[in-house]
Amino acid sequence: MPWVKSPPRHPSLNPIANDCATTLMAAVSVPLTLTTDTRSPLVAARQNLLDLDLQGCEALVTELGHKPFHGRNLFKWIHKHGVTDFGAMTDLSLKLRSQLQEVAEIRTPHLVEDWPSADGTRKWVLELADGQRVESVYIPVLIPQERRHTLCVSSQVGCALDCAFCATARQGFNRNLTSGEIIGQIWHATRWLGESPSNIVMMGMGEPLANFDNLVKALAIMQDDLAYMVAKQRLTVSTSGIVPNIHRLAEVSAVSLAVSLHAPNDALRDELVPINRKYPLETLIPACRAYIGDNPRRRVTWEYVMLDGINDSLTHARQLIRLLEGTRSKVNLIPFNPFPGSDFRTSSPERIEAFRDRLIRSGLFTTTRKTRGDEIAAACGQLVGRVRDRAGRAPVRAGWPQPVVAA
Numbered sequence: 001m002p003w004v005k006s007p008p009r010h011p012s013l014n015p016i017a018n019d020c021a022t023t024l025m026a027a028v029s030v031p032l033t034l035t036t037d038t039r040s041p042l043v044a045a046r047q048n049l050l051d052l053d054l055q056g057c058e059a060l061v062t063e064l065g066h067k068p069f070h071g072r073n074l075f076k077w078i079h080k081h082g083v084t085d086f087g088a089m090t091d092l093s094l095k096l097r098s099q100l101q102e103v104a105e106i107r108t109p110h111l112v113e114d115w116p117s118a119d120g121t122r123k124w125v126l127e128l129a130d131g132q133r134v135e136s137v138y139i140p141v142l143i144p145q146e147r148r149h150t151l152c153v154s155s156q157v158g159c160a161l162d163c164a165f166c167a168t169a170r171q172g173f174n175r176n177l178t179s180g181e182i183i184g185q186i187w188h189a190t191r192w193l194g195e196s197p198s199n200i201v202m203m204g205m206g207e208p209l210a211n212f213d214n215l216v217k218a219l220a221i222m223q224d225d226l227a228y229m230v231a232k233q234r235l236t237v238s239t240s241g242i243v244p245n246i247h248r249l250a251e252v253s254a255v256s257l258a259v260s261l262h263a264p265n266d267a268l269r270d271e272l273v274p275i276n277r278k279y280p281l282e283t284l285i286p287a288c289r290a291y292i293g294d295n296p297r298r299r300v301t302w303e304y305v306m307l308d309g310i311n312d313s314l315t316h317a318r319q320l321i322r323l324l325e326g327t328r329s330k331v332n333l334i335p336f337n338p339f340p341g342s343d344f345r346t347s348s349p350e351r352i353e354a355f356r357d358r359l360i361r362s363g364l365f366t367t368t369r370k371t372r373g374d375e376i377a378a379a380c381g382q383l384v385g386r387v388r389d390r391a392g393r394a395p396v397r398a399g400w401p402q403p404v405v406a407a
């Protein structure tokens with residue numbers, strides 16, 4: 001049974017565990033096989049069921065000697081009903097429940113900070129099993145009588161891509177999230193909201209397409225009717241432009257695609273979004289075109305951060321129009337969200353308006369993103385979590401506001 005034998009996840013990335021192990025080995029002479037975990041080997045390697053999609057749950061219960069439909073029920077208990085205690089899963093047999101108790105667990109992320117904001121936006125800081133922290137942001141849609149909301153979800157602990165204007169980049173990179181840790185953010189938000197988020201955007205910490213397999217698995221669970229039922233059009237993956245994985249995503253999924261463009265030419269984009277040096281615009285644009293294919297209802301959303309005096313002139317606007325010619329597009333202008341230690345300034349409202357008007361006149365559908373939750377550092381590019389950076393970059397926590405409610 002693979003889920004029983006699999007080793008604990010990321011043991012080498014847990015500095016605390018490693019420190020403890022080193023101290024223990026130095027203090028006493030012990031066999032190398034000594035483990036500080038006194039639980040049985042089965043229990044020590046429990047499978048986190050949040051990592052399993054529907055087929056995974058069915059396979060698990062089948063291996064345990066039960067009919068696959070019990071796997072469907074198990075999957076529903078976890079995601080639809082939010083139940084984490086096997087004892088409460090009353091339509092599963094007592095035998096299956098006790099087997100699950102032995103080999104599996106439902107390990108949800110632990111909420112450590114809850115930051116409400118005046119505009120209804122809410123930032124949650126979630127602690128993972130190894131002590132790393134990631135952030136997700138809940139953004140209500142401000143239309144009276146309409147209960148719609150977007151959840152902005154993280155895909156990695158930190159980010160390795162080093163975009164010049166992004167706070168997450170300053171934090172450095174530690175590791176990919178497991179699919180269970182990605183789904184854990186949605187699990188938590190669903191419990192808090194009392195329903196699934198209506199829209200999910202993979203626009204939190206990290207580069208989703210650099211964590212491809214876990215992302216794809218999590219996207220399937222988000223869409224599953226027995227779980228969160230989020231329609232593919234309401235699921236957006238935002239990427240800085242990992243071109244080969246845009247092609248791969250097209251093969252397995254039809255979720256909406258947003259691309260962090262931020263510059264209309266390679267020279268500038270090389271500086272602002274360094275992954276452009278590897279995958280320049282002449283490869284990025286065709287990959288995005290191929291992604292939406294010839295379905296007239298699909299288009300690419302281009303995110304474009306407005307940086308004063310850097311990328312916001314009318315010449316840049318004209319270059320952008322030329323670049324996007326022939327691609328069904330929506331341009332989303334994002335006023336730069338400052339963070340402590342950042343050198344950029346946001347473009348003035350007049351400059352943003354002039355830029356937007358120029359794009360609209362050319363026929364490009366263009367919106368300006370309203371900044372939400374910036375007083376709680378929950379706006380685009382302000383998410384930092386608590387990352388133990390493996391490249392040793394300095395944290396940018398100092399100078400941020402403090403949480404209103406700390407759990």
Ligand code: SAH
Nearest residue numbers: 166203207238239240260303336337380381
């Ligand atoms: N790595 C993915 C997901 C991050 S999404 C990506 O690059 O698309 C977060 C969005 O906010 C991206 O478009 C990112 O470029 C943008 N962003 C980052 N820092 C920002 C800042 N300080 N102000 C405004 N937008 C920012």
